[in-house]
Amino acid sequence: MIDRVKENIGLYILVLPALLYVILFDYMPLYGVLIAFENFKPIKGIWGSDWIGLYHFERFMHLDIFWVLIKNTLSLSVYSLLAGFPIPIILALALNSVRSERFKKVVQTVTYAPHFISTVILVGMLNVFLSPRLGVVSQLLNSAGMMNGPLMILTNPDAFSHLYVWSGIWQGVGWGSIIYLAALSGVDPSLHEAAKVDGANKFHLAWHVDLPSIRPTIVTLLILSCGGILGIGFEKAFLMQNSLNLSASEVISTYVYKSGLLQSQYSFSAAVGLFNSAINLTLLLTVNKLAKKFGQSGIF
Amino acid sequence: MNAEVRRSRADVVYDTVNVAFLALLLIIVLYPLYFVVIASFSDPSAVGTGKVILFPKGFNFNGYDLIFKYDQLWVGYRNTVIYTIGGTALSVSLTLMTAYAFSRKDMAGRGFIVTLFIIPMFIHGGLIPTYLLVREMHMIDNPLIVMILGCVSMWNIIITRTFFQTTIPQELFEAAKIDGCGNIGYFTKVVLPLSKAIIAVLVVFSAVGQWNSFFNALIYLNDRNLIPLQLVLREILTSQTQMMQQLELGIGDQDMAEKTFLAESVKYGIIIVSSLPVLCIYPFAQKYFVKGVMIGSLKG
Numbered sequence: 301m302i303d304r305v306k307e308n309i310g311l312y313i314l315v316l317p318a319l320l321y322v323i324l325f326d327y328m329p330l331y332g333v334l335i336a337f338e339n340f341k342p343i344k345g346i347w348g349s350d351w352i353g354l355y356h357f358e359r360f361m362h363l364d365i366f367w368v369l370i371k372n373t374l375s376l377s378v379y380s381l382l383a384g385f386p387i388p389i390i391l392a393l394a395l396n397s398v399r400s401e402r403f404k405k406v407v408q409t410v411t412y413a414p415h416f417i418s419t420v421i422l423v424g425m426l427n428v429f430l431s432p433r434l435g436v437v438s439q440l441l442n443s444a445g446m447m448n449g450p451l452m453i454l455t456n457p458d459a460f461s462h463l464y465v466w467s468g469i470w471q472g473v474g475w476g477s478i479i480y481l482a483a484l485s486g487v488d489p490s491l492h493e494a495a496k497v498d499g500a501n502k503f504h505l506a507w508h509v510d511l512p513s514i515r516p517t518i519v520t521l522l523i524l525s526c527g528g529i530l531g532i533g534f535e536k537a538f539l540m541q542n543s544l545n546l547s548a549s550e551v552i553s554t555y556v557y558k559s560g561l562l563q564s565q566y567s568f569s570a571a572v573g574l575f576n577s578a579i580n581l582t583l584l585l586t587v588n589k590l591a592k593k594f595g596q597s598g599i600f
Numbered sequence: 601m602n603a604e605v606r607r608s609r610a611d612v613v614y615d616t617v618n619v620a621f622l623a624l625l626l627i628i629v630l631y632p633l634y635f636v637v638i639a640s641f642s643d644p645s646a647v648g649t650g651k652v653i654l655f656p657k658g659f660n661f662n663g664y665d666l667i668f669k670y671d672q673l674w675v676g677y678r679n680t681v682i683y684t685i686g687g688t689a690l691s692v693s694l695t696l697m698t699a700y701a702f703s704r705k706d707m708a709g710r711g712f713i714v715t716l717f718i719i720p721m722f723i724h725g726g727l728i729p730t731y732l733l734v735r736e737m738h739m740i741d742n743p744l745i746v747m748i749l750g751c752v753s754m755w756n757i758i759i760t761r762t763f764f765q766t767t768i769p770q771e772l773f774e775a776a777k778i779d780g781c782g783n784i785g786y787f788t789k790v791v792l793p794l795s796k797a798i799i800a801v802l803v804v805f806s807a808v809g810q811w812n813s814f815f816n817a818l819i820y821l822n823d824r825n826l827i828p829l830q831l832v833l834r835e836i837l838t839s840q841t842q843m844m845q846q847l848e849l850g851i852g853d854q855d856m857a858e859k860t861f862l863a864e865s866v867k868y869g870i871i872i873v874s875s876l877p878v879l880c881i882y883p884f885a886q887k888y889f890v891k892g893v894m895i896g897s898l899k900g
Contacts, residue, residue: 301708308707308783310787411625421837
């Protein structure tokens with residue numbers, strides 16, 4: 301073993317910097333998560349602070365906001381998944397059967413573009429378009445006589461999830477289709493020829509040949525998205541929050557940020573974060589197992 | 601063409617619906633982007649009263665004049681350029697080095713080290729333990745932290761390793777070894793020159809990610825001279841009054857309504873100015889992005 305390491309010592313030198321990073325910034329925080337089980341005081345350190353077991357977890361689950369957070373986080377991700385998952389597949393199937401290469405290129409170039417806009421800009425665009433008085437949407441609705449007065453959509457808790465999900469679809473639909481297009485390019489052309497001989501039209505080809513051929517890709521991506529179902533990202537929800545829509549926009553990650561960093565309840569928010577990632581991991585493993593049970597390959 | 605002749609009526613219907621669907625999608629994705637551009641060059645009061653719909657009205661650069669006088673934006677711009685260059689250089693070199701080592705089947709203990717890197721993809725300590733660690737290291741308000749955090753991505757390493765495994769034959773190393781070439785010499789003199797395609801993919805991915813990121817800066821940088829562009833944008837685009845104060849619009853002879861229009865329409869220009877670098881590289885970089893997703897979709 302030692303001889304074999306010596307022989308390729310250069311390879312270990314190449315890995316070393318990244319390994320140090322992983323140990324420092326991935327494994328140290330994993331060790332640091334122990335503070336979730338104690339009454340952590342920064343001066344006393346992790347081993348000096350008092351252990352209090354599951355106290356913070358229990359406290360979190362008995363807070364009024366617990367169910368609000370679960371409901372908001374779950375509904376945003378389930379809504380994103382239900383609305384956002386099929387659309388890139390439809391786009392890929394549509395692009396795949398377009399006859400004009402040039403039109404296909406144009407659609408691809410344009411729909412991929414929003415992926416590269418930062419979340420800050422995306423939310424900024426929502427804010428200027430939907431601004432109560434001066435936004436273009438408000439202006440148009442008023443001049444068309446469909447509305448009278450300011451547009452209050454940005455501060456309306458009921459509108460939050462729709463804005464969140466559909467702006468996400470606007471940004472991600474093109475990008476999400478790339479992977480399916482790649483899978484579709486691997487479909488054997490002789491399958492199409494055979495189906496055509498049997499009298500299939502283009503709709504039949506897309507539905508009975510193309511879609512089943514990319515099923516493994518679809519299942520893999522579905523598993524991955526289900527695993528992140530409680531993992532609503534911090535950035536967009538945080539940026540879209542305002543004091544009036546909090547009842548719908550406060551999610552677990554923004555709550556961890558506020559209670560932890562703004563109010564310095566380190567142990568408590570570490571516990572909330574740990575609770576969140578434990579559920580995510582469980583979901584990922586469960587869905588993966590289910591997929592295997594139904595004869596799909598799974599990701600592990 | 602033979603296929604043209606044989607298009608059945610069902611196919612014609614399919615093609616028509618398909619093209620109509622894609623055209624609609626194209627407009628939905630393109631119009632908001634187009635609107636930002638024309639609004640940024642238009643007379644602010646025309647934008648503010650909903651007169652700008654399809655073409656710019658009262659073409660002018662007043663908004664842009666104000667933007668160039670807004671110092672904090674340019675401080676942010678400078679910082680982001682530095683963070684993007686530094687962060688990209690660091691991330692791309694670590695990724696290449698690690699991925700190369702992981703591509704070598706004769707590296708003893710490879711499986712164990714790879715597993716060490718894979719585990720954090722699924723479980724991580726979360727925000728609070730990471731924050732406490734960074735604070736312990738006295739890295740708060742140290743600009744290095746936003747370049748270091750996230751510089752090792754196992755996802756990128758897997759893509760790059762797949763590239764090495766599929767494009768660089770292992771026999772090449774055997775040959776170089778006979779010529780007295782060590783692992784590191786082989787990596788820098790033989791592997792890297794053959795890997796321009798994957799290096800381009802990594803640079804583009806990482807640079808756009810850095811340019812658009814704001815989370816780490818929000819958490820770890822408080823000093824106003826260090827904050828990146830996206831944090832400045834967040835202040836401008838998500839608050840209503842900030843802009844007018846920052847631009848000292850309170851003084852002058854314009855009336856209040858016009859000032860409000862101006863403050864609002866400057867935001868369009870700011871969106872353009874801050875997305876410009878990404879928009880400029882996008883047409884050239886698009887194929888690299890797509891290539892990255894394609895390589896990533898092959899199971900490595």
